[in-house]
Amino acid sequence: xxxxNQETPKIMHIDLNSAFATTEQQAHPSLRGKPIGVxxxxxxYCCVIAASYEAKQLGIKVGMRLDEAKxxxxxxxxxxxxxxxxxxxYKILFSIMSDYSPNVVMKSIxxxxxxxxxTNSLHTQSLESIGLEIKRRVTSxxxxxxxxxxxxxxxxxxxKTAANLNKPDGLNVIDYHNLKTIYRSMKLTDITGIASHFExxxxxxxxxxxxxxxxxxxxELKRRVFRSVIGEDWYLRxxxxxxxxxxxxLGSVGRQFVLDIKATDERIILPRFHYxxxxxxxxxxxxxxxxxGILVWANFRSGDNWYIRKMFKTxxxxxxxxxxxxxxxxNQRPKDLTMTAMGITCYMLKPSLRNQISLFDExxxxxxxxxALDDLSSRYGNFTVGPADIxxxxxxxxxxxxxxxTRYFELLLESSKSSExxxxx
Amino acid sequence: xxxxxxxxxxxxxVAVFKKTVDxxxxxxxxxxxxxxxxxxxxxxxxxHPTTKGRKMxxxxxxxxGANDYRLEFDAESLTWTLIAIMEASYxxx
Numbered sequence: 470x471x472x473x474n475q476e477t478p479k480i481m482h483i484d485l486n487s488a489f490a491t492t493e494q495q496a497h498p499s500l501r502g503k504p505i506g507v508x509x510x511x512x513x514y515c516c517v518i519a520a521s522y523e524a525k526q527l528g529i530k531v532g533m534r535l536d537e538a539k540x541x542x543x544x545x546x547x548x549x550x551x552x553x554x555x556x557x558x559y560k561i562l563f564s565i566m567s568d569y570s571p572n573v574v575m576k577s578i579x580x581x582x583x584x585x586x587x588t589n590s591l592h593t594q595s596l597e598s599i600g601l602e603i604k605r606r607v608t609s610x611x612x613x614x615x616x617x618x619x620x621x622x623x624x625x626x627x628x629k630t631a632a633n634l635n636k637p638d639g640l641n642v643i644d645y646h647n648l649k650t651i652y653r654s655m656k657l658t659d660i661t662g663i664a665s666h667f668e669x670x671x672x673x674x675x676x677x678x679x680x681x682x683x684x685x686x687x688x689e690l691k692r693r694v695f696r697s698v699i700g701e702d703w704y705l706r707x708x709x710x711x712x713x714x715x716x717x718x719l720g721s722v723g724r725q726f727v728l729d730i731k732a733t734d735e736r737i738i739l740p741r742f743h744y745x746x747x748x749x750x751x752x753x754x755x756x757x758x759x760x761x762g763i764l765v766w767a768n769f770r771s772g773d774n775w776y777i778r779k780m781f782k783t784x785x786x787x788x789x790x791x792x793x794x795x796x797x798x799x800n801q802r803p804k805d806l807t808m809t810a811m812g813i814t815c816y817m818l819k820p821s822l823r824n825q826i827s828l829f830d831e832x833x834x835x836x837x838x839x840x841a842l843d844d845l846s847s848r849y850g851n852f853t854v855g856p857a858d859i860x861x862x863x864x865x866x867x868x869x870x871x872x873x874x875t876r877y878f879e880l881l882l883e884s885s886k887s888s889e890x891x892x893x894x
Numbered sequence: 895x896x897x898x899x900x901x902x903x904x905x906x907x908v909a910v911f912k913k914t915v916d917x918x919x920x921x922x923x924x925x926x927x928x929x930x931x932x933x934x935x936x937x938x939x940x941x942h943p944t945t946k947g948r949k950m951x952x953x954x955x956x957x958x959g960a961n962d963y964r965l966e967f968d969a970e971s972l973t974w975t976l977i978a979i980m981e982a983s984y985x986x987x
Contacts, residue, residue: 499957553942554940554942558942609918610916612918848947
């Protein structure tokens with residue numbers, strides 16, 4: 470049996486506590502100490518996507534509907550998300566973390582990992598004192614209401630586990646000395662990546678606690694529990710060996726929208742759909758990608774779901790090409806049902822070949838038009854010039870905060886860098 | 895439920911620019927005249943930049959100890975706009 474990794478911990482996980490709700494409390498002193506939550510668009514049945522610690526203490530959970538939250542705490546306050554604010558916080562957090570190592574990866578919009586493996590010798594302080602310094606800097610550079618949890622471990626999994634302890638405002642180290650003690654204090658579902666489905670699978674193999682999980686052999690986890698190499702990964706991960714240092718690549722881009730007016734009427738649906746296609750095109754081009762596949766989907770009040778996807782013969786990236794292809798698919802939807810939500814995803818992406826001049830002038834014209842429109846958007850704001858039917862849609866289909874992804878913020882970060890460069894020129 | 899009063903009016907502001915190492919406190923509005931009423935701010939909640947096209951706008955979330963105020967400073971036209979007031983008397987009721 471493989472022993473516990475005895476390497477000195479060199480991975481630090483930083484987690485901004487209840488990020489969106491705390492940011493709103495930072496911005497609005499009158500909300501501090503009160504149960505508040507944040508949602509993408511306020512409506513009777515909207516979901517709480519972030520709750521303050523005061524709300525969590527009352528039993529309000531992320532994902533809970535507003536009416537349920539209000540039944541628990543009638544004084545619960547809900548606010549709409551403010552992406553510009555969170556982008557600012559993300560930028561500062563990323564900048565603070567990057568001061569300590571070039572190996573910083575943001576895992577989601579409110580948490581990131583610093584890998585000190587190549588830079589440890591450059592620091593005279595211990596990782597614990599760097600962690601305390603980061604906490605002080607977050608308070609001083611963002612605001613006195615902002616707190617972070619810092620976790621230090623020999624691999625990403627244990628650093629994240631340490632960051633989940635003693636919330637809010639904790640700092641914990643897990644290494645080979647205290648690893649088993651920590652596991653003994655946890656439930657299976659406290660482990661990142663183990664939800665009820667995996668818990669049931671582990672229970673079926675007589676694994677009822679993290680320490681049982683730790684004591685299981687690699688072969689048992691691979692053959693009996695997970696029935697794949699995932700079992701081997703868990704065997705190593707639980708012992709502090711790194712298996713999660715994997716870069717993800719962009720596989721798809723898309724947008725979705727829960728309709729503000731539930732409708733069958735195309736005059737309501739199509740402008741909003743067109744807007745989703747246009748903004749998907751902007752995302753695609755910003756990532757410098759071309760796509761070949763489109764998936765469109767819709768949900769209906771009846772509870773029915775519908776989707777269709779198609780791979781096209783050629784790659785595309787212009788708004789016009791995306792809309793034409795997506796509309797061709799979208800027109801095949803059931804038209805007599807009341808629609809509640811819809812979305813578009815472009816997939817099968819490859820790095821763009823836009824800088825290659827085409828033999829066909831029509832394609833070059835279309836490329837020049839797209840470039841000109843993107844330049845206008847970048848200088849004067851999105852959709853300063855755009856299709857007439859979407860003229861009001863940007864007020865209705867606002868940019869919302871995506872769960873668990875940093876892509877939106879990376880896009881903003883890049884966009885602010887490019888506009889700073891242009892301003893300097 | 896919504897305690898935010900949307901204002902969107904130009905206001906007169908006295909701002910402070912500090913020589914400080916704390917980037918959060920480099921610049922902030924100290925007081926504002928809104929409809930002939932003088933409001934003195936006691937706390938800077940958060941300042942964040944945003945853009946309108948390529949126009950740089952600095953958003954200041956301020957408090958006078960009773961209510962919260964959202965002000966925007968347009969760095970191109972050098973104007974201050976009171977965007978909204980969040981009335982604390984409604985918060986939590």
